[in-house]
Amino acid sequence: MTILGSNPRARVNVNAPEAFAICDRCGFLRNLSDLAAQQQYRGDALMPTGYLVCHDTCLDVPHQFNRPIFLPPDPQPVPNPRPNFWAQETAGTSAPPQTLPGVQTAEDSD
Numbered sequence: 001m002t003i004l005g006s007n008p009r010a011r012v013n014v015n016a017p018e019a020f021a022i023c024d025r026c027g028f029l030r031n032l033s034d035l036a037a038q039q040q041y042r043g044d045a046l047m048p049t050g051y052l053v054c055h056d057t058c059l060d061v062p063h064q065f066n067r068p069i070f071l072p073p074d075p076q077p078v079p080n081p082r083p084n085f086w087a088q089e090t091a092g093t094s095a096p097p098q099t100l101p102g103v104q105t106a107e108d109s110d
């Protein structure tokens with residue numbers, strides 16, 4: 001048995017020798033020039049994972065779902081808002097509350 005095994009995927013050229021390397025994913029012996037650095041999204045940029053894999057069979061395409069979602073900023077608040085008192089409307093009273101929740105008045109302290 002030779003170093004290339006029974007299913008050689010590495011090429012040998014005595015006139016232009018190349019280095020051999022083992023794919024980090026499939027484990028086959030390949031020429032180092034046939035391996036590519038695997039990349040994945042880290043944040044919004046592609047970063048190498050440190051794996052050298054076969055560029056024709058083992059190289060994964062980085063998926064877009066691994067990118068972070070950037071939400072737009074909140075809208076500017078409206079000055080002097082007039083919210084709808086939906087809690088009182090659902091309770092059957094249409095009058096707005098006389099005090100804000102959590103705020104004590106002089107009548108409450110008596």
Ligand SMILES: [Zn+2]
Nearest residue numbers: 023026054058
């Ligand atoms: Zn491979």
